[in-house]
Amino acid sequence: MQVAVVTFDGFNELDSFIASALINRCREDGLEAFITTPAPAVTSMNGVEVGGQRPMEFVAEADVVLIGSGVRTRDVVADERLISRLRLEPSRQLIGAQCSGALVLARLGLLGSMPACTDVKSRPFVEACGVTVLDEPFHAEGNIATAGGCLASQYLATWVITRVLGEDAARDVLDYVAPVGENRETAQRALRAVGAGRAALR
Amino acid sequence: MQVAVVTFDGFNELDSFIASALINRCREDGLEAFITTPAPAVTSMNGVEVGGQRPMEFVAEADVVLIGSGVRTRDVVADERLISRLRLEPSRQLIGAQCSGALVLARLGLLGSMPACTDVKSRPFVEACGVTVLDEPFHAEGNIATAGGCLASQYLATWVITRVLGEDAARDVLDYVAPVGENRETAQRALRAVGAGRAALR
Numbered sequence: 209m210q211v212a213v214v215t216f217d218g219f220n221e222l223d224s225f226i227a228s229a230l231i232n233r234c235r236e237d238g239l240e241a242f243i244t245t246p247a248p249a250v251t252s253m254n255g256v257e258v259g260g261q262r263p264m265e266f267v268a269e270a271d272v273v274l275i276g277s278g279v280r281t282r283d284v285v286a287d288e289r290l291i292s293r294l295r296l297e298p299s300r301q302l303i304g305a306q307c308s309g310a311l312v313l314a315r316l317g318l319l320g321s322m323p324a325c326t327d328v329k330s331r332p333f334v335e336a337c338g339v340t341v342l343d344e345p346f347h348a349e350g351n352i353a354t355a356g357g358c359l360a361s362q363y364l365a366t367w368v369i370t371r372v373l374g375e376d377a378a379r380d381v382l383d384y385v386a387p388v389g390e391n392r393e394t395a396q397r398a399l400r401a402v403g404a405g406r407a408a409l410r
Numbered sequence: 411m412q413v414a415v416v417t418f419d420g421f422n423e424l425d426s427f428i429a430s431a432l433i434n435r436c437r438e439d440g441l442e443a444f445i446t447t448p449a450p451a452v453t454s455m456n457g458v459e460v461g462g463q464r465p466m467e468f469v470a471e472a473d474v475v476l477i478g479s480g481v482r483t484r485d486v487v488a489d490e491r492l493i494s495r496l497r498l499e500p501s502r503q504l505i506g507a508q509c510s511g512a513l514v515l516a517r518l519g520l521l522g523s524m525p526a527c528t529d530v531k532s533r534p535f536v537e538a539c540g541v542t543v544l545d546e547p548f549h550a551e552g553n554i555a556t557a558g559g560c561l562a563s564q565y566l567a568t569w570v571i572t573r574v575l576g577e578d579a580a581r582d583v584l585d586y587v588a589p590v591g592e593n594r595e596t597a598q599r600a601l602r603a604v605g606a607g608r609a610a611l612r
Binding site: 241328362388391 | 422423424427428430431432434443445451456457458459460461463527528529530544545546547548557558559560561562564565586587588589590591592593596599603
């Protein structure tokens with residue numbers, strides 16, 4: 209199972225790398241994440257140049273697509289050519305968005321009538337798309353999920369791992385990456401956030 | 411104030427990027443972090459190629475030096491030439507290490523008799539250097555700090571921001587990056603971890 213972590217110029221390192229690093233702890237279980245970029249290299253909001261591991265077209269063959277966030281997402285959604293390269297299939301793929309990534313899902317018409325999570329800065333722009341924004345870190349309905357607040361990217365990863373490999377695999381990853389001595393509460397917090405987000409649609 | 415986030419080949423993205431991204435939210439307050447590498451580019455443990463923002467020699471002029479972690483830190487400490495490029499001055503600089511970064515501080519003789527935090531995999535190697543390893547996510551004495559568990563890199567950043575700009579600045583950053591709705595508890599947890607780590611030496 210392959211995960212495309214879509215990462216644009218101006219990206220927030222927390223959003224793309226927390227999700228990808230957590231998911232990549234499941235590589236031996238066949239779940240693997242790749243930084244997926246519209247150009248051979250992209251530069252973060254803090255000036256870090258990162259080489260893409262997969263081109264944008266990889267989203268079409270990925271099983272999971274996570275849209276990262278950054279300071280130029282409004283340029284992304286205004287860029288017809290760039291948006292046309294994001295061919296997603298919610299019937300077949302798990303699709304998630306972090307913070308301003310919700311704008312991309314809205315632009316692609318993937319949110320339908322579902323509410324979304326995003327960060328405080330993106331909120332007015334997501335609402336301007338007619339989407340209700342929740343005061344929560346994570347919300348999923350079916351194959352679509354959104355997370356808000358940079359560090360909620362661990363919840364997006366938790367959702368992906370839980371959906372693909374099950375709760376025990378997610379717990380193992382969270383236990384490993386947690387601050388020493390905070391293993392149990394870190395895992396519980398993330399599993400609760402993801403469970404609560406899923407429960408909301410029942 | 412400039413922060414060198416020392417990042418070697420095989421680095422863990424969580425460790426270098428969580429610390430640098432949090433610190434870089436203080437750029438307008440004059441505190442700035444740079445991915446600092448021994449070569450023009452390094453490749454992460456998950457195959458992501460990242461361009462260094464500063465060469466290793468930058469550590470000599472930085473006000474704060476954080477040693478990241480990764481899967482090849484034991485090669486780093488065995489590399490006499492690489493280690494000789496890390497000229498640190500604990501009397502003048504704040505110096506922190508994340509997970510296996512504690513091995514580098516031990517190799518440089520910077521831990522003295524202080525105990526350290528590290529991750530479970532690095533623990534036996536840090537102990538083999540004669541260092542007592544704590545079951546805690548963060549510990550600081552004077553200008554030296556160590557953190558254990560990937561996500562404890564937020565505590566290392568919190569320590570740096572608190573020491574340079576004060577607790578309010580750290581709280582503002584944590585409030586911003588926290589999962590939506592978990593702002594207060596995220597800030598409190600980090601400030602508590604850092605406070606507890608400092609209190610231990612009194």
